[in-house]
Amino acid sequence: MRTSWEVTRSVWHAMFMREALARTAGDRFAWFWMLAEPVAFVVIMVLVRELLGRLRLIVGAEWIPWLVLGLVAFFMFREGVLRSLGAIEANRGLFAYRQVKPVDPVLVRNVLEGLLKTLVLLILITGVALLGYDILPFDPLGAMFIWLSIWLLGMGAGLVVSVAGAMVPEVERVVRMMMLPMLLLSGVIIPLQTLPYRVQQYLLYNPVAHGLESLRLSFFEHYQSVQGVDMTYLWFWALAMIALGLALHLRFDMRLKAL
Amino acid sequence: MIEVRNVYKRYHNHHGSDWVLKGIDFSLPRGLSVGLVGRNGAGKSTLLRLIGGMDYPDRGEIVRNCRVSWPIGLAGGFKSSMTGRQNVKFVARIHGDESSIDKIMHSVEDFAEIGKAFDEPVRTYSSGMRSRLAFGLSLAFDFDVYLSDEATAVGDRAFREKAKKAFQDRVSRSSLIMVSHQEGILKDLCQAGIWLNNGKATWFDDINDALTAYRESIGK
Numbered sequence: 104m105r106t107s108w109e110v111t112r113s114v115w116h117a118m119f120m121r122e123a124l125a126r127t128a129g130d131r132f133a134w135f136w137m138l139a140e141p142v143a144f145v146v147i148m149v150l151v152r153e154l155l156g157r158l159r160l161i162v163g164a165e166w167i168p169w170l171v172l173g174l175v176a177f178f179m180f181r182e183g184v185l186r187s188l189g190a191i192e193a194n195r196g197l198f199a200y201r202q203v204k205p206v207d208p209v210l211v212r213n214v215l216e217g218l219l220k221t222l223v224l225l226i227l228i229t230g231v232a233l234l235g236y237d238i239l240p241f242d243p244l245g246a247m248f249i250w251l252s253i254w255l256l257g258m259g260a261g262l263v264v265s266v267a268g269a270m271v272p273e274v275e276r277v278v279r280m281m282m283l284p285m286l287l288l289s290g291v292i293i294p295l296q297t298l299p300y301r302v303q304q305y306l307l308y309n310p311v312a313h314g315l316e317s318l319r320l321s322f323f324e325h326y327q328s329v330q331g332v333d334m335t336y337l338w339f340w341a342l343a344m345i346a347l348g349l350a351l352h353l354r355f356d357m358r359l360k361a362l
Numbered sequence: 363m364i365e366v367r368n369v370y371k372r373y374h375n376h377h378g379s380d381w382v383l384k385g386i387d388f389s390l391p392r393g394l395s396v397g398l399v400g401r402n403g404a405g406k407s408t409l410l411r412l413i414g415g416m417d418y419p420d421r422g423e424i425v426r427n428c429r430v431s432w433p434i435g436l437a438g439g440f441k442s443s444m445t446g447r448q449n450v451k452f453v454a455r456i457h458g459d460e461s462s463i464d465k466i467m468h469s470v471e472d473f474a475e476i477g478k479a480f481d482e483p484v485r486t487y488s489s490g491m492r493s494r495l496a497f498g499l500s501l502a503f504d505f506d507v508y509l510s511d512e513a514t515a516v517g518d519r520a521f522r523e524k525a526k527k528a529f530q531d532r533v534s535r536s537s538l539i540m541v542s543h544q545e546g547i548l549k550d551l552c553q554a555g556i557w558l559n560n561g562k563a564t565w566f567d568d569i570n571d572a573l574t575a576y577r578e579s580i581g582k
Contacts, residue, residue, distance in 0.1 A: 105458055117455030125443070199432045199439040201415035202456050357418050361373075 110202050118194075118203070118211040126215060137223055141174050148292055161294050163325035168238035171227055172322055173291040173315045176253050179220040180311055181282055183257025186212045187265040188275050191359055198360045205359040206352040209265045213258040221250070238322065245321040252334060253314040256341040262348020269359050289315055295329045303329050310340035364413060364430070364507060364539075365389040369422035371408055382408050384561035385422070392428070392506070395529070395538040397548040397569050399576040400558035406541040407433070407511050409558065413539065414509050428506035434496050435511030442485035446476065446495050449484060450502075457503055466502040473498030473524065489516045497521075501528055510540045514547050526550050545573055 105113075127133050148170060161169050190208040197203050231238045240246040268275040287293065289311040295303055306312055307329070316332040352359075371383040382405040390396060398406045411417045412424055414433045432439060440449050447467065454466045471480055474494040479487060487495070493513050500508055514525055529538060529551055542548050548555070548569055555572025557564045559579055566572035 109458065110456075113458045113460070114456045116460075117452050120455070121441070121444070121448070121452050124448070194441070196439060196441050197452070199416060200453065200456055201432065361417050 111207075114202050114204075114207050115211055118207055119215065122208070122211055122215050126219070137219060138226060141171070141178060141223065141227060144174055145170055162296070162327040164319060164323040165236050165238075168231055168236045168322070169294075169319060170292070171231055171238065172319055173289075175220065175224045175227060176250070176315050176318050177286060177289055177291045177311065179217065179224075179250075180253055180257040180260070180314070181285070182216045182220065183213050183254065183261045184264055184278060185282070186216050187258075187261025188268045188278060190261075190265055191269045204352070204356060205265075205269070206262070206349070206356075209262055209352075210258075213254075213261055217254045217258075220254075224250070240322045241324040242321040246318060249314065249318045249321055249334065252337055252341060253311075253318065255345065256310060256314060256337060259341045259344030259348055263344050263351060266348065266351040266355055266359065270355065285309070285311065288312070291315065296327065304331075307331050307336075310337045313337045363390065363392050363427045365425040366409075366413070367423050367425070369409075369412060369419040369424060371405070371412060371417075371419050381561050383412075383419070383563075386561075386563045387422075388556065388563060388565050390507075390537075390539070393534065393537050394554055395540070395552040397552035397555045397572065398539065398541045398558060399548070399555060399572055401576075401580060404558040405561060406558055407435075409563075410509050410511050410539065410541055429504070431500045431503070431505040431508045433509045433511045434500045434513040435493075439496055440484045440492065443483055445483055446474070446480045446487070449495075450499055453499055454502075469502045470495070470498040473501060473528070490518065490521070493517055494521055497525060504535070506536055508536060508538045510538060510542070512541055512543070514540075514542060515544060522547060522550075548573065 145167065149167065152166070187209045190212045191205045194203070194208040197208075198205065228238055264274060264278050268278065288306055288309055290306070295306055295312060295316065298306070313332050313334065314337050316328045317334050317337070319326050320328050320332070366386055366388050369383055369386040370381060372379045372381045386409065398409065400406050408417075410433045412419055413426075414430060415424075415426070416433065441452070444452070450467055450470050451463060454460070454463045474480070474491075474497075476487070476491050476494060479491060480495075484492065484495070493516050497510075497513050497517075508529075514522060517525065526547070529536070538551055540548065540552055552569045553567075555566040555569040557566065557572045557575045557579075559576075564572075564575065566575065
């Protein structure tokens, strides 16, 4: 007899190989789009900004490195949520094996997405640095820690919405709809520093904004962020959502399988 | 050895939820193959899913002191976008047989006899090919009890002979719990029978008696 942990480990291994294959070889351009999406987004935003001619200065950071960091970090959070949303439905056929729990594909997808996005970040940093911009982190250890924290935040949110989305189909729609406003409200494109103080105070309720600003602070030595950016706040959200998500999975395990 | 103790099961929906199984109680000795009979909707697949651990009973409990397969059937068990080979690999991995993966692959390929289709996505398979693959896959592992939910229903004569032979070969080691509407294969593979009717189970030591009871209940 294998122990529970051995069974879980072999399920994760099998699932990871499966998801990795589906994600990277699923369609011919899978690899291409992984890099092209953030690059295209950066190019479009830079063009828009040039055309509008409203070059606001970001104190202590260059515009393109600033944008790239925010974008990739936000995409990691977004993919953590959106990939989790579809994880249970996409693997329904495999729940026939009692070893496979609904939480397994969610966790595995998050790990895979974290690895892929880390790779994308490294490639983009190299590319932007080679183009002559100042993007090398001033505090690499801190940057890694914050990157990991943003990943955990995405996973926590993913765990919660994967259960909610499977049981109430409307949740999926709403979450997908919320991702665009989230992009704008997290300070990916619009620097939060340029907004009025009163607005900033509301935007800082969003833990993703804390993550992005902290990441930039760890990259640019003289960067001036908004008042009140705090990683403890992000961790509070991340841990609370992971705990809630795991509890939901535990509680509704059988209902998710049998849906 | 499988024990089913006073099991109740119902599915919740928006318009009332009647009990599908109402106090099922039996124990299955080692090495005895059982056929489950009953009309459509009597709860045969539900009982099989409960025994397989895919779902939990609302009341009562099921004790499995042996290696039980997943319910082998047409629905589920395969990811249709993956090839037969990739599916087999996945299942071998979750059962912790990473080291013998090649052996498993060969035995499934041999049993299924689907040729080049083994490397095509499962979604392109006919139902017969799917059931050949599913059955072959489950036989690659040494389970004590195999659960078959109409897995043989769409198989051709050759497949049926093969399944029969596979079970006769391992009759000392393994047994089968089988849901089927094909009386022939039930008589071939099972000794005892369980007749499910109105949420209750009736045990028959001889599969023929179970089939007779079932036929009488539907007035034939």
